Every structure is written in C-alpha cells, then in structure tokens.
Amino acid sequence: MKPELQSATGNGTLWLRAALFAIAFEAVGMLISWWIFGGPLSMEPITSLKVTANVGLPGLQSLLEAAHQPGYQVTLSQGNSALTLVLMIGSMFFYCLGQALYLxxxxxxxxxxPGTTGQDVRRSYGKLLLWMFTQALFMGIMVPIIGIFGVIGGLLAIALMLWFRYHFLFFExxxxxxxxxxxxxxxRSVELRNRVQGRALSMFLVIAGVNTVLAFLINAFFSVGMIVLMLPLNAILLTAIQNGLLEVFFDARDQESLY
Known part of the structure; x- marks a missing residue:
C-alpha cells in the first residue's frame, strides 16, 4: 500500500523559521555545555580536513575538532564521571527534540x-533518537578499523561513514x-533515494562539501568571533541546501502517483 501523498502547498516561510530555530537552539545548547563542562579545551587554531555530511539540524559541534569541544574529558577526569555521563546522555535527548522540531x-x-507540528515531533522523536544511537553505533564500529589500519583505516572509515549516510539519506x-x-x-528511505539517485547524490555531495569547508574554516580560524560568525552562516546555508534536498525527496514520492 502506497503512503498517502500530502498536499504540495506548505508554508514557504517555514524554512527560514527552521533556520532561525537552528541558530537559537545551537546558541543555547553551546552556552549550556560551556557552562556545565567548561569552554573549549583549546582556543588554538587547528588546520585539519574534517569530512562530514550531516542531515537535519545544523550544528557547529559536529564540525569542531575534539580540542575545540567543551571539556568533557576534563570533567570526567575530575571524578564526576557518573554525573557527566548522565548529562551527556541527557544532552542527546535534548538534541533529538530539537532535531524533531527542526525537521x-x-x-x-x-x-x-496531517496534524500539527507538535504531533510531528511526538511521533518522530523516539525513532529519531533510535536513529541517532544507530549512527553512533556505526561510527563506534569504525574505531577499531582506524586503530588497526592507521591512516588507511581512517580513510576507509570516512568512506564507509559517508556511504552509510548517503545510503539512508532520506531517513529523517x-x-x-x-x-x-x-x-x-x-x-523505505533507500527505496525513495533509488528513485532519484542522480539528484540525491548531487545534493549529498553539496552537503558534504559545504560541511567540510565550514569545518575547515571554523577550526583553522577558531575564536569566539568565528563561532559567532559561523553559527548563523552554517544554519542558514545548510537549511537552504536541505530545503533543496527535501524537494528531491518529495519528487521521489510524487513519482509514485504516476503508477
């Protein structure tokens, strides 16, 4: 049985509201994490190439190198491991709530x-949380590969993670x-992606390219000012790109009405 196709009207201004929400959510989340765990471990610039391709709520945290992240490790080493782990897990639940509302x-x-935005959030929250843990588990599997094969393993891990992200591009x-x-x-997400494979791959490469460039810039010129600049730039740019990806997704669904 084919899923019901929704009306194509929508509210065109909501993509900008989604971007503004992403900016506010990231700013609040970053301030809270700095308050609880302390600021970045280092403010020194780091020249690196961090290849990533995120779909959903745009966030700077995923673009930052470990040294530019809040001091989770320091808090753990000070004997507050249980509390720190609880807070870190709690932050994942909080992030997933933002992810559901953003989407x-x-x-x-x-x-x-059908229904309201609040109903969308309630119905998708649990599945998005499971999806987050699934991605974390997949990335965790890559750690031994890097440890065993070194640089080659690192490149292989990046390739596998990009493949995994592209394969389930329409999951969210x-x-x-x-x-x-x-x-x-x-x-179902793979089935839809296969219907528009060329366009889906093009959009995925754009997302990966933009994420990688932004990650390089924020780490290479890391400072409070750079964070203030990149936070809205990242949210607006990635939301606009994902708005285009969403058009591809709906085109894939609309093709079903032809059969």
Whole structure:
C-alpha cells in the first residue's frame, strides 16, 4: 500500500523559521555545555580536513575538532564521571527534540502534513533518537578499523561513514513525513533515494562539501568571533541546501502517483 501523498502547498516561510530555530537552539545548547563542562579545551587554531555530511539540524559541534569541544574529558577526569555521563546522555535527548522540531518546520515549508507540528515531533522523536544511537553505533564500529589500519583505516572509515549516510539519506524525512515504523524506514528511505539517485547524490555531495569547508574554516580560524560568525552562516546555508534536498525527496514520492 502506497503512503498517502500530502498536499504540495506548505508554508514557504517555514524554512527560514527552521533556520532561525537552528541558530537559537545551537546558541543555547553551546552556552549550556560551556557552562556545565567548561569552554573549549583549546582556543588554538587547528588546520585539519574534517569530512562530514550531516542531515537535519545544523550544528557547529559536529564540525569542531575534539580540542575545540567543551571539556568533557576534563570533567570526567575530575571524578564526576557518573554525573557527566548522565548529562551527556541527557544532552542527546535534548538534541533529538530539537532535531524533531527542526525537521517538522522544514518539511512543512513544502508540504502540508496531517496534524500539527507538535504531533510531528511526538511521533518522530523516539525513532529519531533510535536513529541517532544507530549512527553512533556505526561510527563506534569504525574505531577499531582506524586503530588497526592507521591512516588507511581512517580513510576507509570516512568512506564507509559517508556511504552509510548517503545510503539512508532520506531517513529523517521519511520518519517525519511517512511516519513509518523504525525498521521499515530503512527500506523505505533507500527505496525513495533509488528513485532519484542522480539528484540525491548531487545534493549529498553539496552537503558534504559545504560541511567540510565550514569545518575547515571554523577550526583553522577558531575564536569566539568565528563561532559567532559561523553559527548563523552554517544554519542558514545548510537549511537552504536541505530545503533543496527535501524537494528531491518529495519528487521521489510524487513519482509514485504516476503508477
């Protein structure tokens, strides 16, 4: 049975609201993490090439090198390990809530979904949380590969993580729009991506390229001023790009109405 196709009206201004929400959410989250765990371990610039491709809520944390992250390790080493782990896990739950709301706002900028934005968040939250843990588990599997094979293992791990992200490129959109069960979403998201494979790959490469360039810039010129500059730039730019990716996603779904 084909999922119901939504009306194509939407609210075009919501993508900008999604971007503004991402800016506010990231700013508040960063201030809270600095307050709890301390500021970055180092303010020294780091020249590196961090290849990443994030879909969903744009965030600077995923672009930063470990030395530019809040001092989680320092807090752990000071004997507050249990509390720190609880707070870190709690931050994942909090981030996932922001992810669900961001996606709902972005998607409703193009299509009218049944129900309300709040209902979108409630229905997708648990599945997005499981998806977050799934990605973390997959990345954790890459650690031994890097340890065993060194630089070659690192390159292989990057390639595998990019493949994994591209393979399930539409996972988040499918969760919110089609409200599928968690395990069904894997198959369904791949099915939709295969319908528009060329355009999906092009958009994915754009996302990966922009993420990588922004990661290089923020780490190479790391400072409070750079964070203030990059926070809105990252949110607005990535939201605009994902708005284009969302069009590709809906085109894939619309093709089903032809059969």
């Amino acid at each position: 709902a706002l972005l998607i409703r900028s193009q299509r009218d979904l 959109f499918t969760v919110v729009v089609e409200r599928t069960r968690f395990w069904e979403t894997f198959r």
